[in-house]
């Protein structure tokens with residue numbers, strides 16, 4: 001089945017509309033992060049989320065790790081989905097379920113090596129989807145996304161096979177030239193990208209169209 005596409009680092013209502021028109025079924029709104037090119041302020045996140053037409057989903061990307069704080073941020077943002085870009089303790093994931101009933105929770109795993117497989121398997125029972133990305137949370141200034149880098153898709157495929165039917169998104173350096181190989185290798189439920197459809201930080205309609213055209217051929 002052809003993967004759904006989430007366009008991330010959306011920075012304005014205009015970018016949101018253009019991404020949806022191109023074929024995106026989800027949009028990513030990046031809140032305060034230790035690093036990265038896609039961060040926008042909380043007021044802009046709420047403005048864009050309110051303008052996203054149903055059934056398009058709006059993902060709030062947060063690096064917070066305590067349930068109460070994440071739930072408060074999500075309520076203020078008005079988004080449909082939570083994307084946790086840093087590791088969150090199991091007890092906090094359980095608390096988040098109670099605090100945000102009905103809200104889809106997507107946990108990011110940064111694929112840094114074989115240990116990432118066990119990390120994904122450990123969180124699988126507590127989340128609605130896993131998103132594999134290419135950050136490096138071990139750095140002094142954490143990298144938690146928007147790197148434009150690929151990771152080892154062979155490990156991503158092993159994670160796909162290890163977590164059973166749970167939806168799996170693939171992110172990290174995806175672009176029109178490599179998306180076909182990415183889908184054939186990993187067989188993800190969804191694709192997520194930021195830098196591959198941008199020029200000088202701005203969403204680029206030609207790159208967007210090229211990405212969806214490349215996906216049509218998969």
Ligand SMILES: O=C(O)c1ccccc1NCC(=O)[C@H](O)[C@H](O)COP(=O)(O)O
Nearest residue numbers: 008036037038144145146148173194195
């Ligand atoms: O873009 C950022 O600044 C960012 C920072 C911290 C966490 C996530 C961030 N971006 C959101 C995403 O989920 C990206 O789509 C994902 O990391 C892939 O980015 P890219 O490799 O540039 O396609």
